[in-house]
Amino acid sequence: MGAVGKETDVVRQTRHHPAELDLIDRKILGALAEDASRSYAELSSIVNLSAPAVHDRVKRLKRDGVIKSTVAILDGCKLGRTLLTFLVVDTSSYNATRQLLTFVNRPEVEELHTVAGDGCVFVKVRAADTESLEEFLMEIQSLEGVRSLRSYIALSTFLERGPSPD
Amino acid sequence: MGAVGKETDVVRQTRHHPAELDLIDRKILGALAEDASRSYAELSSIVNLSAPAVHDRVKRLKRDGVIKSTVAILDGCKLGRTLLTFLVVDTSSYNATRQLLTFVNRPEVEELHTVAGDGCVFVKVRAADTESLEEFLMEIQSLEGVRSLRSYIALSTFLERGPSPD
DNA sequence: ATTTCAATCCGAACATTGTTCGGCTATAAT
DNA sequence: ATTATAGCCGAACAATGTTCGGATTGAAAT
Numbered sequence: 001m002g003a004v005g006k007e008t009d010v011v012r013q014t015r016h017h018p019a020e021l022d023l024i025d026r027k028i029l030g031a032l033a034e035d036a037s038r039s040y041a042e043l044s045s046i047v048n049l050s051a052p053a054v055h056d057r058v059k060r061l062k063r064d065g066v067i068k069s070t071v072a073i074l075d076g077c078k079l080g081r082t083l084l085t086f087l088v089v090d091t092s093s094y095n096a097t098r099q100l101l102t103f104v105n106r107p108e109v110e111e112l113h114t115v116a117g118d119g120c121v122f123v124k125v126r127a128a129d130t131e132s133l134e135e136f137l138m139e140i141q142s143l144e145g146v147r148s149l150r151s152y153i154a155l156s157t158f159l160e161r162g163p164s165p166d
Numbered sequence: 167m168g169a170v171g172k173e174t175d176v177v178r179q180t181r182h183h184p185a186e187l188d189l190i191d192r193k194i195l196g197a198l199a200e201d202a203s204r205s206y207a208e209l210s211s212i213v214n215l216s217a218p219a220v221h222d223r224v225k226r227l228k229r230d231g232v233i234k235s236t237v238a239i240l241d242g243c244k245l246g247r248t249l250l251t252f253l254v255v256d257t258s259s260y261n262a263t264r265q266l267l268t269f270v271n272r273p274e275v276e277e278l279h280t281v282a283g284d285g286c287v288f289v290k291v292r293a294a295d296t297e298s299l300e301e302f303l304m305e306i307q308s309l310e311g312v313r314s315l316r317s318y319i320a321l322s323t324f325l326e327r328g329p330s331p332d
Numbered sequence: 333a334t335t336t337c338a339a340t341c342c343g344a345a346c347a348t349t350g351t352t353c354g355g356c357t358a359t360a361a362t
Numbered sequence: 363a364t365t366a367t368a369g370c371c372g373a374a375c376a377a378t379g380t381t382c383g384g385a386t387t388g389a390a391a392t
Contacts (some may be wrong), residue, residue, distance in 0.1 A: 049371090
């Protein structure tokens with residue numbers, strides 16, 4: 001009983017994703033999530049390891065998919081997108097939901113999720129101005145099977161970042 | 167009249183941020199927003215310029231704040247955060263709003279905005295599981311001046327990215 | 333028309349950083 | 363005891379980032 005039970009337990013824990021990360025891994029992840037342009041030399045002094053050791057760890061974290069990618073964060077306003085809005089779309093049919101999913105190609109759409117509650121789709125939109133937002137909203141409302149559409153227009157943004165390792 | 171009018175017009179346009187970006191700038195921004203680990207050599211072949219020329223442009227884009235930073239994107243699930251939720255908090259006092267803003271320090275909070283509508287705060291939360299989410303929700307509800315709290319739990323994520331230059 | 337100025341580009345040299353390698357140590361299993 | 367594995371290090375090497383001088387262009391001023 002002891003041996004077999006132990007083994008399956010280990011399998012259970014490992015099966016569904018969560019990677020095993022020690023404190024050093026988390027420090028590295030935190031540092032890179034904040035600023036991915038840090039050199040291995042800088043990281044190595046943060047965690048008190050050599051540069052190659054940090055390199056190995058980062059390589060492993062990328063291979064395991066903990067670090068999905070590294071991207072440049074752009075300033076929406078500087079790009080001419082001044083209006084951040086969150087939409088909750090209530091759809092009455094699967095077809096409508098499917099149609100909404102095609103909006104992932106729009107440059108002003110930054111996030112698109114399905115959320116709990118009957119046929120709800122959640123959208124984060126960064127539009128150029130009120131005009132182009134209105135156009136966008138009307139386009140959604142005119143879809144067959146869109147029951148209601150609530151919008152939350154952002155006034156001030158106090159925090160905007162990705163998943164934290166802490 | 168002509169000259170003076172013209173000048174103030176130019177000032178107006180420039181005054182409130184939007185940077186002047188040509189097609190090459192936008193191509194570079196798009197490439198880096200997708201994958202910031204691209205080398206200058208690779209970028210130079212994308213836009214048909216030399217590496218130093220691209221370097222100059224990127225340097226300018228950083229100086230002007232169009233590129234705010236470059237960060238590593240981590241996998242929430244791999245970190246043990248499996249539950250993505252959006253909250254709309256309706257506050258009845260400024261004091262309550264101010265208290266909510268202190269949540270920017272929580273590692274599970276990824277976004278925090280004030281939104282239009284009386285005293286509304288919008289929060290993006292990535293919690294470990296339903297338990298820790300419930301704890302978090304209760305903590306918010308127990309704040310003085312929090313009128314209502316709606317939560318949208320994400321089922322599937324189809325798109326998640328930053329501002330696009332297109 | 334000519335000149336001046338600023339912006340942009342390029343190739344080539346240079347500096348920094350990323351990456352690989354062999355060897356060392358510690359731990360755990362045989 | 364001994365083998366295997368994982369993790370670390372310093373040093374060499376490879377790739378990339380970065381700077382520089384000079385050439386070209388276009389616009390503004392003379």
